[in-house]
Amino acid sequence: MTHVRLTILSTVAAVFVFTSATGAVPMGAIPVQASKTVSGLFNPNTNVTYTIVVTNFGTTTQQDNPGNEFTDVLPPTLALVSASATSGTAVATLGTNTVTWNGSIPGTGGTVTITITATIVNGTPGGTVVLNQGTVNFDADNNGTNEGSILTDFPGAQGAQDPTPFTVVDAVPAMPVVATLVLAFAGLLLGSFAVRRRRAGLS
Ligand SMILES: [Ca+2]
Numbered sequence: 001m002t003h004v005r006l007t008i009l010s011t012v013a014a015v016f017v018f019t020s021a022t023g024a025v026p027m028g029a030i031p032v033q034a035s036k037t038v039s040g041l042f043n044p045n046t047n048v049t050y051t052i053v054v055t056n057f058g059t060t061t062q063q064d065n066p067g068n069e070f071t072d073v074l075p076p077t078l079a080l081v082s083a084s085a086t087s088g089t090a091v092a093t094l095g096t097n098t099v100t101w102n103g104s105i106p107g108t109g110g111t112v113t114i115t116i117t118a119t120i121v122n123g124t125p126g127g128t129v130v131l132n133q134g135t136v137n138f139d140a141d142n143n144g145t146n147e148g149s150i151l152t153d154f155p156g157a158q159g160a161q162d163p164t165p166f167t168v169v170d171a172v173p174a175m176p177v178v179a180t181l182v183l184a185f186a187g188l189l190l191g192s193f194a195v196r197r198r199r200a201g202l203s
């Protein structure tokens, strides 16, 4: 019994010492969160803009470690156009429809905003739901190696790591100018015909 109690006590102490010594969040905790929203007209052949905000709630800076700190592979319904970031380096690899980001994020609430622009592939049917999620790689124990990862979260859904959705909207075809003029002229003709019938006492 004493042995068991001592083991539990020493385990608790070890976690406490680890936390105090490194200043990092406890083992197993996730120091980062990433929200991802999307805006656009959502018509085929128009651009959508994804905005990803990665926040570091840990007490230490998330460093630019070996490997990408963020990766996002867009689905085939989207054609990647460009990517940018408020800090670090965002790279858009058009051939693989993939965005990567490398950089550091200061602790206690530091953020980086990554912006992705993509075109909805022409011919995508209206009603198609396009889902997308990026992956953030992080260093929970501050040892220079990213060993953890989370998926981006859509704030409009209840879960902690929901994919970001939008629904493709069929574009309303614009009426050609000539057709509009013909319709207007036809309306005028009908109107004057009706007036003439009324004057002639035919209606
Ligand atoms: Ca890196």
Ligand SMILES: [Ca+2]
Pocket (backbone or CB within 6 Å): 138, 139, 140, 141, 142, 143, 144, 145, 146, 147
């Ligand atoms: Ca690590």
